Amino acid sequence: MEFTFESRILIVDDELSSILVLEKAVEGLGEVRYSTNPKEVPQLVQEYLPHLIILDIDMGDKSGLDLCKELMLMHLPHSLTVMFVTSHQEPDLEYFSLKLGAVDYITKPVNIKNTRMRVSQQLNIINYQTQLENISRVLHREKEMLQTTLKSIGDGVVATDTEGRVTFLNPIAERMTGWTEKEAKGRTIEEVMELRDATSQATQINPIRLALQEERIVGMALNCQLHGREGQIYRVEDSAAPIRDENGNINGAIIVFHDISESVAMAVKMTYLANNDQLTGLPNRILLHDRISHALKAAEGGKTLTAILMIDIDHFKYINDSLGHASGDALIKKVAKRIESLISPSSTLARIGGDEFVLMLEKCSSVAYVAGIASNLIASFKEPFLIDETEYKITVSIGVSISPLDATVEETMMRHADVAMYRAKNLGRNNVCFFSEELENALLKRHNLEQLLRDSLDKGNIDVFFQPQVELTNKKICGFEALARLKNEEGDFVSPAEFIPLAEELGLINRLGSIVLKKSCAFAKRISESQLNYKVSVNVSAMQINSNTFVEEVADCLEQFDLQSRYLELEVTESALVNDFSSTQHKLKALSTMGLSIAIDDFGTGYSSLSYLKAFPIHVLKIDQSFVKDMLNDEQSLGIVRTIILLAKSLKLNLVAEGVEQLQQADMLKELSCNIVQGYYFSRPVVEQEAIALLSDWPR
Structure with missing residues (x-):
């Protein structure tokens, strides 16, 4: 960084002739002012703020030595540089003048050439000192700015030396680790930042170690926890990088990390909401699809059966309308709990609609076993449900599809179970019906009729x-x-x-x-x-x-x-x-x-x-x-x-x-x-x- 230095010189002498000689000696070296009255010098110094004062020692009532003492006690933006001028030849005078803080001693008669050289050298020294002071101030400001930034940043920041020993912690890092910067300095990064796998709780390598060893930026392993000194636990994400000087040499490392506990919790909650019914907490269609797909794949080539039971509450619409939706929801939850109490943990019960549940049974030994489960479900609903201190008796209709007996594809099984369930309703409700070829034919006929009806309505062919x-x-x-009247494709009336x-x-x-x-x-x-x-x-x-x-x-x-x-x-x-x-x-x-x-x-x-x-x-x-x-x-x-x-x-x-x-x-x-x-x-x-x-x- 370059600095512009314009020197200011003050000459103090009670003899005007001496001042003229000294002016000649410093001509061109800076702005020059002079004074023949020692008493006005302190005020002049405060106003003019000279970099260099050339001061005569012997000035009548007030000596230059006394004036120098006074000037050295003044509070000025920068230090004064004083050069004494005298005609005296006492050997101790130069010593005392330098002791007072003067930087040089010029004897009269003044040698213009030597004096100019001496003044020029002093001004160069002053210029150099000024530059150093300015650089120091800038560096100090930058250091303070960096410290403020690191302390204000929302992430935790920890710096170490090349041995992995802590040299700096910002306030966020202090809060999350439980260590103050003073306590942490000199300790290893592993002691200050205890990292574990969130699932296995195994200790994880701190990324700072890898950054120092491999001399590159390193991200933290997934699923990482930071265990604080006082028992706090945070899910964290971070990255570490080596710190290099201007020559590219590594002199430490830094890690930046932040708390993602809320984000992880929200992600877990969103995943739960995406896969589970909000009213009952049971799996919804999405999770049910995954469970059925997995069960069918696991059963391929085996001797066991996979069954889907479509369970529908009979006349629920009328029940819901008479009870009100709040009580209707309470009934749905009680129905879910009752069914859950009758099935094994390996089974999957899902809610896929207002009053529709699907029960998926894996690794069934026989059709009789499935029939037994369905019969138990029907029988369990003989016990009334208590809602707001009132008993309500309800029944369910159940349709069953079994793989690989009547289907091996999830979509087909769900469709078959749905058809069988409606067959159970048509037979009087409170019943179980298994899918059959007859139902499949009826389903196909219904599908064709639906398509014919829609096409006829679209074209106005009624x-x-x-x-x-x-x-x-x-x-x-x-x-x-x-x-x-509706005609089919063959021209016959339906x-x-x-x-x-x-x-x-x-x-x-x-x-x-x-x-x-x-x-x-x-x-x-x-x-x-x-x-x-x-x-x-x-x-x-x-x-x-x-x-x-x-x-x-x-x-x-x-x-x-x-x-x-x-x-x-x-x-x-x-x-x-x-x-x-x-x-x-x-x-x-x-x-x-x-x-x-x-x-x-x-x-x-x-x-x-x-x-x-x-x-x-x-x-x-x-x-x-x-x-x-x-x-x-x-x-x-x-x-x-x-x-x-x-x-x-x-x-x-x-x-x-x-x-x-x-x-x-x-x-x-x-x-x-x-x-x-x-x-x-x-x-x-x-x-x-x-x-x-x-x-x-x-x-x-």
Whole structure:
């Protein structure tokens, strides 16, 4: 680093002639000032701050020696350099002048050449000293800055010499190791920083040792713990590096480390949350997948079986709705605990849905063993569950898939177990069902039907047939019921009993219902132009009624086809009425106010509650075909038909009997005063053009 030095020289002499000679001697060596009055010199020195004072010893009232003593006691930014000038020749005078702090002694008469040389040398010395002082100050500041930085850094820092003995610790390192810098200095790095493997607790080599031995930067081993002096334990990450001088020689090493305990804890927590169900703590789908994959791989080529049991709580939705979600969650946790209490530690119980659990059994000796476990699970649920001091009895349905008997791939096993579980529900619930080829075929058929239904809805390939409703008194058509039809790839019709429940299960019933409603309104518009009062009845599912936009959809459809509402009738099932009673009541009243008539389809097969006949705006009761079919041979069926007819009359409701396939049935219904019927005896459901043709060609 370079420094610019501009010297300032002060000449003090009571003789002006001597001053002029001295000025001549130092000319060009710096800025020069002078004084002939010794008394003003102290003030002048404070103001001018000269680097060099050339001071005459003999100056009348005040000698240069006394003035020098005074000046040396002054507090100045830098030390004074004094050179004495005198004409005296006493041998001790030079000694005393140097003793006072002077650096040189010049005798009069002044030799200009020698004096200039002496002054120049002193100024060079002063310049050199000034540079050293400036460098020293800069180095001191840099050292202080480095110390401050190392002490302020958020990481722990420890420095050692080439022998691995500690020379420095910053405050973070002091806190984590438990050693103060004063206590640690001179001790080995291993004594101050005790490192262990977090899993095995084996002692680990300190990276500083490797950095010194291999003369390179070294990172800390993974899974490392720092054990502090007072028992503190930290998970740490760090790196160590050798310290080199300007020539590249190693004169020590430094290690920088930081606490990652919170990060490790968070990573462990995140891993747990990613692999476990938050409510029960059981493995979730991700961890279950890993366990099943491992079990199937381990069982390859062996003689043991791997089983997957799909466990579903029966009617949990109703339980959850009645108890409330908090109590429902409490029940789920109790169910998990009960199942866990019945299985071995080697088994895996996972929760994969709201009320669905999967139990994976490894290394099973036989199918009988799996069946025994499943039976024990079913039996265990005979004991009621206590929730908020109230006992609740629940049952479960279990589907079982076994590898390698019916599958060897996890995805297939899960699918098989799911199919078997639904089979168990269909058999009455509270049951165990094993997967079979029959179920596989049913599953494949269902998959194909689902694909057909989705494709048909996407392309609008849903047919709507119309079955005429006939008045028995005059044998004339008075209306039609719209019926959805679905064709497969071979051109054959799929039974509505198959694709309509599937549409409801898949959440596609609203799309299906919307297509049927629009096609029915279009047909009703065409036949209404004949000036006859033909109504078209459209079946509406509970899911459609539950839709928030259903009323608006019906209104929009009427407006789109410019159809008067009196030509449209909506048929709802009894179960649809009791599902969300208040909302359904509000919507049906709104539709009735618009002028639509409301019919109850399949009356007598559902809840058959008289209360909703009063609560809802019902206009028509439709007698289910199962009663019509058997009424000629079964007194009970005939009694039900007679009762429904009497009920409708007393409530002033219209009647329609479905499923009339024989003349005798029509005659009996007419005798019982049920005047409107539909069924194969009069006509099968037909396409729109045939239905229109029937109106002009009736009776046939």
